[in-house]
Amino acid sequence: MRHGIRWSALLLASLLGCGESALDSQQGPDGEATGTVIQQLSASTRPGMGATVYAGGTTFRTWAPYAKRVFVSGDFNGWGTWIELGNEFNGNFSGDVAGAVKGQKYKFVTRNQWDGDTWHADPRAAWQENSSGASIIYDHGEYWWNSQQYGSPGMNEMVIYEMHVGTLYDSPGGGPGNWTSAIAKLNHIRDLGINVVQVMPAYEFAGDFSWGYNAAFPFAPESAYGHPNDMKRFVDEAHMRGIGVVFDVVHNHYGPSDLPMWCFSGDCLGSGGEYFYNDWRKNTPWGATRPDYGRAEVRAYIRDSMMSLNHAFRGDGLRWDATKYMRTSDGNEANSIGDAWQVFRSINQEINNTQPWKISIAEDFGAGNSITNDVSAGGGGFDAQWAGEFVHPIRQAVIEQNDGNRNMTAVANAIYQRFSGRHTARIIYSESHDEVANGHARVPEEIWPGNAGSWAAKKRSTLAAGIVMTSPGIPMIFQGQEFLEDGYFQDTDPLDWSKNEPNKYAGIRTLYRDLIRLRRNWFNNTRGLRGGNVNVHHINNTNKVIAYHRWENGGPGDDVIVVANFSGTYFPNYNVGFPRGGLWYARFNSDWNGYSGDFGNTATVDKTANGGAKDGMGYNANIALGPYSIVIFSQ
Numbered sequence: 001m002r003h004g005i006r007w008s009a010l011l012l013a014s015l016l017g018c019g020e021s022a023l024d025s026q027q028g029p030d031g032e033a034t035g036t037v038i039q040q041l042s043a044s045t046r047p048g049m050g051a052t053v054y055a056g057g058t059t060f061r062t063w064a065p066y067a068k069r070v071f072v073s074g075d076f077n078g079w080g081t082w083i084e085l086g087n088e089f090n091g092n093f094s095g096d097v098a099g100a101v102k103g104q105k106y107k108f109v110t111r112n113q114w115d116g117d118t119w120h121a122d123p124r125a126a127w128q129e130n131s132s133g134a135s136i137i138y139d140h141g142e143y144w145w146n147s148q149q150y151g152s153p154g155m156n157e158m159v160i161y162e163m164h165v166g167t168l169y170d171s172p173g174g175g176p177g178n179w180t181s182a183i184a185k186l187n188h189i190r191d192l193g194i195n196v197v198q199v200m201p202a203y204e205f206a207g208d209f210s211w212g213y214n215a216a217f218p219f220a221p222e223s224a225y226g227h228p229n230d231m232k233r234f235v236d237e238a239h240m241r242g243i244g245v246v247f248d249v250v251h252n253h254y255g256p257s258d259l260p261m262w263c264f265s266g267d268c269l270g271s272g273g274e275y276f277y278n279d280w281r282k283n284t285p286w287g288a289t290r291p292d293y294g295r296a297e298v299r300a301y302i303r304d305s306m307m308s309l310n311h312a313f314r315g316d317g318l319r320w321d322a323t324k325y326m327r328t329s330d331g332n333e334a335n336s337i338g339d340a341w342q343v344f345r346s347i348n349q350e351i352n353n354t355q356p357w358k359i360s361i362a363e364d365f366g367a368g369n370s371i372t373n374d375v376s377a378g379g380g381g382f383d384a385q386w387a388g389e390f391v392h393p394i395r396q397a398v399i400e401q402n403d404g405n406r407n408m409t410a411v412a413n414a415i416y417q418r419f420s421g422r423h424t425a426r427i428i429y430s431e432s433h434d435e436v437a438n439g440h441a442r443v444p445e446e447i448w449p450g451n452a453g454s455w456a457a458k459k460r461s462t463l464a465a466g467i468v469m470t471s472p473g474i475p476m477i478f479q480g481q482e483f484l485e486d487g488y489f490q491d492t493d494p495l496d497w498s499k500n501e502p503n504k505y506a507g508i509r510t511l512y513r514d515l516i517r518l519r520r521n522w523f524n525n526t527r528g529l530r531g532g533n534v535n536v537h538h539i540n541n542t543n544k545v546i547a548y549h550r551w552e553n554g555g556p557g558d559d560v561i562v563v564a565n566f567s568g569t570y571f572p573n574y575n576v577g578f579p580r581g582g583l584w585y586a587r588f589n590s591d592w593n594g595y596s597g598d599f600g601n602t603a604t605v606d607k608t609a610n611g612g613a614k615d616g617m618g619y620n621a622n623i624a625l626g627p628y629s630i631v632i633f634s635q
Contacts, residue, residue, distance in 0.1 A: 036081045037071065041095030043086030049304065050124030050219065051106065053139040058100035060108075062122065063297050065091035065274055066265035067110040072097065074106030074134070082109055091297060102142065105134035112266025121217070121260035123275070123301070126308075127228050128204045128220040131258035135220075140312045143232045147239040152316040152357050153195045155383060155424040156530045159469075159516050160246070160476035161194040162432055165202050165225050166209060168479055170494040176208055177494060179230035183237045188500075190241040192482060192509070193516035197238060198246040198319055198361075200433060202231065206258040209491045211433065213321060214286070215250050216258045218305040235314050244316035246359060247309045251302050251343070252325040256287025275301070281329055281337055293326070293339035303347050310351065310358060317359035318351075323380070324366045333366070341380060344371075348381030359383045361427060372420040379420070384474055387426035389417045394430055394467055398460040398628075399446045403567045408546050411566070412536040415471045415548060423472035423532035430464040431478040433489055441488040442481070452486035453505070455598050459628035462511055462590050463564060466630030469515040470550065470562045472534050482512040511595040518588055518632060525634050526587060527552050528560040537615040538576050543567060545625070547576045547615070554579075556635040563623065564630040570602065573622040577615030583608050584621065584633040591626030602626030607633070 046052065046059045060072045062085075070093035071082035085093040100106070108120045121128065125135035152158075166176030169185045189197060201212030208224035221231040235245045254261070254275075263273040271278040275291055275298055282288040292298045309315040324331055326340040348360050362385040364371045373379025393410040400406050419425040429435070436442050443461040444452035451457065461484070468475045479485075483500040487493070499505050518526045531552025538547035544567035550560040559579055565571065578584060585606050593601040607621040614620035625631065 037084050038077070038081040040084045041086050041097070043088045043092075044094040044096045046096060049092075050122055050126065051100075051135065051137045053102055053137060053141075054096070057096055057098040058102075058137050059094065059096050060085060060100075060106070061092055061094035062108055062124070062264075063091050063274075063301075064093055064108075064110050064265045065297075066112065066267040066269075067093070068113055068115070069093075069111040071109040071111070072106055073109065074100065074137075075104035076100040076106070100137060102137045102139040104137050105129065106137065107134050110264060110266045114266075116266055118263070118266050120264055123217070123219075123261040123264065124304070125204075125217055125220045125260070128217055128223055130223050131204050131206045131216050135260075138228055143229045145232070145236055145314070147236050150239040150244060150314065150316060152244040152359065155359060155474060156532075157520060158196050158244075158359070158474045159194055159519055160196045160198050160427065160474060161189050161192070161479065162198045162200065162429075162476055163189075163479045164200040164211065164433065164489075164491070165222075166212075166491055167489075167494045169497065172492075172494060176224050176491070178224070179226045179234040183234055186237055186241050186243065190243060192513050193520060193522070194477075195242060195520070196244040196246055196316065198476070199248060201248045201250050201321070203250075206255070211491050212248070213250050214255055214257070216255045217260065218249070218251070218254070218302075219308055232313055239314070245314075246317040246319055246361065247313070247315045248319045248321060249306060249309070250321045251291060251305075252322045253284040253286050253289045254291065256289045259289065262289075274298075280335075283329055284325055285330070290326075290329075290337075293337065293343050299343055299346065302343055303350070306347055307350075310355060315358075317361065317383075319361040319363065320382075321363055323362045323364045323371065323382075327367070331366070344380035344382070345375045348383075349375050352381065361385065369420045372422070372425040374420075382425075384425050384427050385419060386432070387417065387419070387428050387473065390414045390426065390428045390471070390473065391430060391432070391435060394464050395435065395443060395446075397566055398430075398443065398464045403544055403569075406544050406566045408539050408541045408544060408566065411467070411546055411564075412539050412548075415467070415534060415536055415546075418472060423534075424474055426473045427476050428468050428471055428473035429476040429478070430461070430468055431481045432476070433478065436478060437489040442486055444484055445486045445488065452484060455596075456628070458484065458505075458508060458596055459590075459599070462508065462595070463566065463628050463630055465512060466515060466562075466588075466590055466632075467564060469519040470529055470548075470560070470630070470632065472532055472550070475516075475519060477512065482509045484508050505596075507595040507597075511590060514588055525557045525585070526560050526632070527558040528554075528634070531558075535616075537617060538563075543569065543571070545571070545574065549579055549617075559634060561633040562630065563625060563633075565625045565627060568627045570600065570627055571625040574625045575614060575620055575622050577613075577617035578609035578619040578621055578633075579617050580635070581609050581611060581619045582635065584635055586631060587634055588632040589626070589629065590631070591629040600626045602629065604629075604631045 122135040127136040127138035170177030204217035261275040375381040444457035528551035609619040
């Protein structure tokens with residue numbers, strides 16, 4: 001959710017005005033005189049909204065239901081004159097402009113019922129020079145893909161890396177990072193074992209620096225990050241490394257500044273015009289710019305922008321920002337917006353019918369099972385949702401300074417929790433863009449402010465990561481978490497990659513890699529970590545130790561036992577139950593000093609489980625358990 005928006009100085013004008021008046025200025029975007037209509041076109045019979053390239057020209061089509069007339073002007077006619085589009089009498093105006101070719105700039109001019117003219121960029125622009133500039137004709141067919149259409153990993157095998165293009169890899173003080181610089185770090189992400197990256201919103205927003213949640217052009221990649229082809233190349237390069245790409249999308253509000261669709265027809269309808277609600281439903285925590293989900297054309301606008309990501313950009317899924325603020329006006333369930341459910345269901349059903357391997361994720365924090373229940377059962381049809389029920393108790397358990405206050409029952413409940421009866425219906429994490437900003441910080445920073453590299457911060461933050469990677473759900477980490485990035489997330493502060501060096505926290509990165517490999521059953525001996533079954537069979541709220549059994553089908557190579565010590569106490573012989581007798585191999589010990597030289601290197605070794613009931617199981621074993629450590633056993 002929120003949001004790190006850099007507010008544009010044009011916010012007030014954008015919200016209160018209806019764009020630049022062509023009649024007042026008598027100037028085009030490049031300063032030429034305007035207003036002379038040199039050509040009147042018939043409505044086009046070619047398909048496509050926005051600007052669609054054909055051999056020898058471009059079809060322009062835009063939705064302006066309250067406009068009297070609509071014109072287009074651009075590089076193709078020198079901006080000095082207007083070309084009138086034909087009225088389709090369904091709210092759309094269109095025309096085929098011969099000689100208009102890819103790479104040329106353009107804008108629409110809408111004439112309202114009172115003969116007032118207004119310049120607008122294309123709400124469906126696939127390429128923008130910037131958020132307040134002209135649209136640019138782009139041909140989606142021009143990029144030559146090197147990879148085949150990628151098949152995402154199964155949802156029980158996904159491990160997600162949330163990333164922000166502008167800060168993933170860049171030098172402080174200059175412009176933001178871009179698609180090309182992000183590509184340079186894909187090998188690092190691949191080698192970590194990640195198989196899905198979730199990209200924070202990267203669609204044209206006001207200014208060059210932003211978290212991306214103030215998107216103004218949901219079809220156009222952010223110009224500061226590069227050309228649309230650069231965005232496709234990022235996806236291409238990720239796919240060639242076996243990494244899927246999930247795009248974060250924002251349709252709970254737009255902008256609120258630099259909006260091309262604001263009062264688009266020239267009739268503001270008392271607020272923002274036809275794209276937006278114009279009653280109490282328009283109000284969001286980020287401006288009065290909630291799209292009108294009740295209009296079929298607005299639903300088509302949202303749908304088409306999402307399908308562009310899944311098809312034209314070959315994305316592997318979508319993460320919908322703040323769906324709670326689509327289905328309610330202010331987060332209060334009493335102020336519901338029923339129209340939003342039609343958006344959820346229609347789009348998710350289409351994805352399931354055409355590309356069912358692609359994931360659709362909701363950030364909701366309030367709808368419970370209803371958002372991930374099947375459409376046929378009256379639900380929203382999402383495959384998964386972010387699990388606040390997991391992250392908050394886990395963070396609390398490791399950030400708390402006093403061992404005595406750590407709540408193992410709350411940890412157990414977080415491990416058990418699920419949505420809609422599916423373990424893959426939740427995204428679990430200890431860090432996300434929201435949880436490391438907005439008054440919060442990175443987990444190591446919150447454990448010890450100003451000393452995120454301390455022993456305690458390393459031990460307890462990696463303990464939380466161990467719970468993430470061994471609990472049922474789809475695990476996610478936030479960029480830089482793997483090398484102990486400190487502070488809090490800012491859109492102007494790129495990751496400090498020096499922390500990834502051997503003399504810093506490369507060992508912590510190795511710890512994350514080892515956890516991810518076990519989660520993905522890399523060595524075919526921890527299949528249970530991909531499964532949906534869990535039994536938290538040991539909860540010791542006195543000594544702050546918890547143990548749980550994970551399995552898919554059960555048996556050697558499948559059953560996994562996880563033991564986590566949330567205290568600063570070293571236990572040389574801690575007894576826990578095991579589901580079967582025989583030798584159990586110690587697959588992971590977060591206290592290994594290969595991860596950090598100041599770790600205790602507790603001798604957590606292979607153990608034989610002997611007969612004798614313990615924790616509701618028929619066998620037990622004594623294990624050595626380091627402070628603030630997690631250990632993993634399998635057969």
